[in-house]
Amino acid sequence: MDFALSADQTMIKDSVDRFVADAYSFDARTALAASDTGFSRDHWRTFAELGWLGIAFPEDRGGFGGTPVETMILMEAFGKGLVLEPFVPTVILGGSALAYGGTNEAHQQLLEKLIEGELLLSLASAEAGSRYEPSIVDTRARRDGTDLVIDGAKVAVPYGAAADKLVVSVRTRGERADRHGISLVLVDRDAAGVSRRDYKTVDGQRASDVTFAGVRVPGDAVLGEADAALPLLEHVLDLGLGALAAEAVGLMSVMQRTTLAYLKAREQFGVPIGTFQALQHRAVDMLIQLELARSIVYYGTMALVSESDARLRGKALSATKVQISRSGRYVGQQAIQLHGGIGMSEEYAVGHYFKRMSMLELALGDVEHHLRRYVRLGRELASAAPAEAVEELVPA
């Protein structure tokens, strides 16, 4: 175990920090968020040129053989800049489904296009009736010859309008909450029967609600194992959780740093407000929450890198999401409070970090969802092998 960055990792960090510093001033970000697409295709080409789009994928799939550690480095920097490009939907969610669930040459070619920056993806797994639970799937796909015909609706598909293809979870067998019977299929943006309601989210990003009415896809659009894709979907979602958690650390670190600077600069009653003990202790608690969040991200990232048992991995990533969400909520609320009125202003950056953090808390499952999942997986592990559960107390 070694917390120091390798030479390669340092290069990645330097380049992404430079990108954020150059391209993501607050004004530039505000303009980009107000644009039609809500992100920049030019930036996306930069991502491709710098190799970031292939970093997470194994070399035998055309990627650059990085690990979730490299993703963590990128995502923390993206968080610091409130970066808007659809890196998580395309690379981490959609791309991982392709990389780990691809079954044919066409899938491989799609992944290569993605790495070159020529393909955007998103994941359509959430439904109005499923809340955050990916195993509850009402969207159905029936077999018609070798084709699948999809009927149903998905919500909150991140950057759904920009995605060339969607990875959609569908029920091909069983009842709505069965763990078995779920498949993942690739659906073209423009396929007949797909309709979308696109909207700008409260944190300046984009999302879509997508309806599928008799949408016909060929059998080779299936990713992973037909009827048994839930483990693949959960793996993909865990990778997404790891990426979001690292982004959250970036968000929190900016909120913490900005607030600290404000406490030193802002004077009331003739003194800097940071001299007041009531505010000092809040500032300290913000730092503590940031450090706890950063630490659990290392833990979650380690589980993504090395944990082969899906339940242990899932438990670690749920733990990660719980901690970063709780820490983020505290840091965000205090950042606004300690700034006073200016924190409420749309023209001031800190409120935008607060809003992004708040929406990130909900993405891929909130605290309540992940506490339940953590407990459920813990019980499954304990009943499977009691000794294993005790050993697992030690994050190893």
Next chain:
Amino acid sequence: MDLTFTPRERAFRAEVRDFIRTELPPATRAKMIAGEELTKDDYVEWQNRLSARGWLAPNWPVQYGGTDWTVVEKHIFEEELALGYAPRNIPFGVSMVAPVIIAFGSEAQKAKYLPRILSSEDWWCQGYSEPGSGSDLASLQTWAERDGDHYIINGTKTWITLAQYANMIFVLARTDRTVAKQKGISFILVDMTTPGVTVRPIETIDGGHEINEVHLENVRVPVENLVGQEGQGWTYAKFLLEHERNGTAGVAGSFQLLERLRAVASEQQLDGRTVLDDERFATKLAQIEIELTALSYAQLRSLAAESAGASPGAESSFIKITGTEIQQSITELMMDAGGYASLDPQTHSALWYFNFRKASIYAGSNEIQRNIIAKRILGL
């Protein structure tokens, strides 16, 4: 960055686990699981087994009997001790006075005291707080007056953990009243068998006797027992406190407390199942366990930074705050989980709760820790 344990680290974990399994006396382990108090003999026997293996003082330099373990290995060692229900490290000798002696003491002091700590011939206690000096430690009044080649010490020290087992006490005493209060303090080693030293027990709200008041009345101590320079005691005390804070976080020990909490919750019924199986309880427990996991990585990061040359500063205060808050969350939930059984002192479940209220007070209260961090990060 490599966030996985190396094969060497995993082998080390297995080696430690194996050692505890074979060397920890079963009776001691049983007491630990039941949450009963250990006797001095229990502690000494375990310390001697660790010492025989060369593992009593992992943090000391090798030349004095320490180890060359990496921070990760030290972390693994602590974790395994806790998970194996080994007795807690009694810090006053090994982890508190020894680092001060190694850093600031004379060669004669090192030669005399370090081996006696490793052999458990000496049991040390810490003479810092006084009835009138708690958070404002530098206001302490214990007076050491020079008389030829002796100091004559008068004063009262309080909240002294396990002084009833100790034969040595390190004392902060004022040796100069004419300078700023931090500048007139000296760090002096006192043999408790010297005439004039008396120990009075203080019973705590959990019914236990862990802490004491120590009176020093005309206690004659040879000048050679002064550590470092006269008047530099405050510097040494702060050095010690920063080391102490990392130790008082009790991160590994909290994993042990969580096991105890699970045991309490699994013995209580609620709606036809155990409290442990209750969803509301389970999510509360999960929340604490998750925060503890985060803290354990924070501690590892802090130790890694320290071994790379950073001095323990804001991190050790932050780890102390969070670690003790977690101890308190666990023991609070333990009392709640016990239900009516918590009424009975024999179940210990409420007693742990009462006992751990101390954690946010000792070693510099958590409010003082926040002041320390605020000063560092704000510089105001």
